[in-house]
Amino acid sequence: MTTQHTVRLTVGQAIVRFLAQQRVERDGITAPFFGGAFGIFGHGNVAGIGQALLQYREEFPYHQGRNEQGLVHAAIGYAKAKNRLGALAVTTSIGPGAANMITGAGTATSNRLPVLLLPSDYFATRRTGYVLQQIEDPTSPANSTNDAFRAVSRFWDRVSRPEQLSEALLGAMRVLTSPADTGAATVAVPQDVQAEAYDFPVEFFRERVWYVPRARADLAALHRAADAVRQARRPLIIAGGGVIYSEATEALESFVEATGIPVGVTQAGKASLRWDHPLNVGALGASGSKYANQLAAQADLIIGIGTRYTDFTSASNTLFQDPDVRFLNLNVQEFDAYKEGALAVIGDARESLRELGELLGEWRVPEDHRRQAIELADEWRHEVDRIVAPDPAAETLPQAVAIGIVNTFTKADDVVINAAGSMPGDLHRVWRPGGPLGYGIEYGYSCMGYEIAAGVGAKLADRDREVFTFIGDGTYLMLSAELLTSVQEGLKQIVILVDNKGYGSIEALSKTVGSQGFGCRFLYRDQATGQFSDRTLDIDFAQNAASYGATVYTATTADELRDALAAAVAGEETAVIYTVVDAQGRFGGSGAWWEVPVPQVAEIDSSNEARGVYDDHRATQRLYV
Structure with missing residues (x-):
């Protein structure tokens, strides 16, 4: 015994x-x-x-x-x-x-x-x-x-x-x-x-x-996938986070260059293909660009790789408008692979891409489709250059310009972190990540309060990488205390604290759905009327951040922001750069819709007007089965 x-x-x-x-x-x-x-x-x-x-x-x-x-x-x-x-x-x-x-x-x-x-x-x-x-x-x-x-x-x-x-x-x-x-x-x-x-x-x-296995896809499923690709005239790849998690970025680039199929990226998949690749048409969906979404609207085959098709990605199921559009999904998760009624290839993204590419052999997309994608991708990159360029005449720094300035200070291995508000959308559109792990935006849950804490975790994972953490004033007020943890652990994290005097993102959304920005600004209550006044709460964010032990800089202009970033990058400690941005400084549009329900009946004119717009968009909504 x-x-x-x-x-x-x-x-x-x-x-x-x-x-x-x-x-x-x-x-x-x-x-x-x-x-x-x-x-x-x-x-x-x-x-x-x-x-x-x-x-x-x-x-x-x-x-x-x-x-x-x-x-x-x-x-x-x-x-x-x-x-x-x-x-x-x-x-x-x-x-x-x-x-x-x-x-x-x-x-x-x-x-x-x-x-x-x-x-x-x-x-x-x-x-x-x-x-x-x-x-x-x-x-x-x-x-x-x-x-x-x-x-x-x-x-x-x-x-x-x-x-x-x-x-x-x-x-x-x-x-x-x-x-x-x-x-x-x-x-x-x-x-x-x-x-x-x-x-x-x-x-x-x-x-x-x-x-950690690299599960191989079923061979018959791969052959069916290859047949679907060969029949397509206007295919488009949606690259999701699974491309990055499976370390399939090189395999994706090889597949794209061999086939000529253009790529649109989700939030999680933003860095799955280098931003300046000729066939990377950029951010796709409700937080994307009109250039990528134009290709999505006319695509006859959507190839989803490592994506779970959130409503932002699919524009609440209104983005893919070809009446005969089909879906082909490569995903390690069976649940995600079958979404949108897709032909499913269940397996590791890197290996599935390689094996699908071998089956396709010398096949390439029609040249007119490839040429259109390259032209749209090039137009979008020029548009990004315009968006992030400072305007000397602007009284307040637009948020996208601030993002662009920060981006110029990042190196190939650095990471940007954000989670909630309008910044994820702006970052999705204009940020140029240096590498596959350089884009740390949390947009699966869009959880306010995530940012500074996640920066602590990212820095603990790799102290050699610079961490740039964007956070809005609303989410900062919810959970800023992990700044003290960052200081306590001796971590160098550069926090860009953006003040737009309230919940600026939801204010913009509120106005589009007829709710007039109600409850979204940080305003004193008028004691005489019992309603909110027009007087903005006076909050000293810089002093608050300094009380945690962070080194604090204040920047109100483009030049001041550059100076603050230069000092923060040169330092070795947790730094907070406080800046005020234009709360309504939006730019362009994605050309895509995101469903937010609007009252069917209301006594407010703006709500009734918004309902009409809502009904028009909802009429284009489809269930892909």
């Missing part, structure tokens, strides 16, 4: 020991999967996982933070910078500490990015009765705050006994390292279980390598 060797540890200690031994390998390159943990300690984890992080702090780094949602956002920024081949764990107390992570979990899962969440939970024994920070459910004592994570996690488990830990953590690792299923993995750990000792098998703590 063989005796299994064991080691006596608490569950919290076993979690940290296990995480420290996880490795990931793709294409023969092996690296540690976890870069450590973020955590805020409180009721539930302070003497459980918290004690374990103290005990193993030399082999598993711990990072402090200010807000649990911010910690998850930092972990997402880290995972994105690691191209999903690395992750961070996040531990919190029970109740409100755990609930604060739910938004972050949704952000991770929507963006298909791996984060491990370790929220504390009630006492598994229930010997104490109901405890502080526990939700009391009269229909089921088994329910807690952590059950709310089920809807926003790709994996969920509750470890009520030490014996369950191996199944929970191995299940979480399967999801975290899966190209198809990755997202937030939540393992809830009751506080008494965290501190409970158990004789764990030594084998559980061996170095374990998780191999």
Whole structure:
């Protein structure tokens, strides 16, 4: 009889020991999967996982933070910078500490990015009765705050006994390292279980390598795909984030040059083809350009590569107007591959592109289609040059000009980060990324408050890359505290804090749907009328940022912004550049629609007028089946 060797540890200690031994390998390159943990300690984890992080702090780094949602956002920024081949764990107390992570979990899962969440939970024994920070459910004592994570996690488990830990953590690792299923993995750990000792098998703590596969597509599906491409006269590729995550950028460029098929890019796929490639027609969809969208509207075959077809990409299913348009999707995720009634090729993007290219042989698009795409791409690049050029006559710096100026200070490996407001749209249109990992825009969830925290995570993932973080005044007020984390960790992050005196993006949207920008400006209330006045709130953002310990610069002109950027780039610390931009300084249009419901009946003229426009656009909406 063989005796299994064991080691006596608490569950919290076993979690940290296990995480420290996880490795990931793709294409023969092996690296540690976890870069450590973020955590805020409180009721539930302070003497459980918290004690374990103290005990193993030399082999598993711990990072402090200010807000649990911010910690998850930092972990997402880290995972994105690691191209999903690395992750961070996040531990919190029970109740409100755990609930604060739910938004972050949704952000991770929507963006298909791996984060491990370790929220504390009630006492598994229930010997104490109901405890502080526990939700009391009269229909089921088994329910807690952590059950709310089920809807926003790709994996969920509750470890009520030490014996369950191996199944929970191995299940979480399967999801975290899966190209198809990755997202937030939540393992809830009751506080008494965290501190409970158990004789764990030594084998559980061996170095374990998780191999990230390059799943090959079905050969018959590839042949069907090749036939569909050969029949097309006006094909268009939509390059999504899957191109970057599978490191398929070179394969995409080779495929495009061999076939002549033009490429439009989503937010996640913005850097999948170099911005100056002759057949890169740029941003596509509601936040795209009219040039790319013109090709999309007339395309007879849409080839979606690593995209999940959000409503921004499809312009709420109004973008693709050829009556006989067909869809061909290359995606590692079966769920995404079948969207829009597509012919599905399920497999790794890089390998699928290579194999499809081999089947196509010498086939190329008709020359008139290729020539039109090149002309439109060239027109768009000239338009970008015009948009970002400073206007000496402008009283306030337009947002796109500010973005263009920042872009001139970036190097090939630098990264730009943003998430919400009007800036993602402007960045999607005009930013020129230097490399595949240089565009860190979160637009799967468009989560306000993501930006600064994600910059912390991106910098922890690679301290040699410059991180430029754009954030608007509205989202800054929601979650600015991770500036202190950036300072605490000694990270150099350059934050461009853009003040447009309110929720400028939603104000513009509000006006287009007839709601007159109501509730979108930061205005004092008129005590006499009880309504908002015309007087803008006076907020000293520069002083607020300085109070966190950041080096702060103020820039109101193009020249001042350049000077501030030069100083920030030369420095070694977290810097904030505060600038005021024109809140309504929009430019051009995408030529595409985004559905935002408008009241069918109203007593406000602007709402009724907007409803007429809405009905006209909705009449062009299609279900692609």
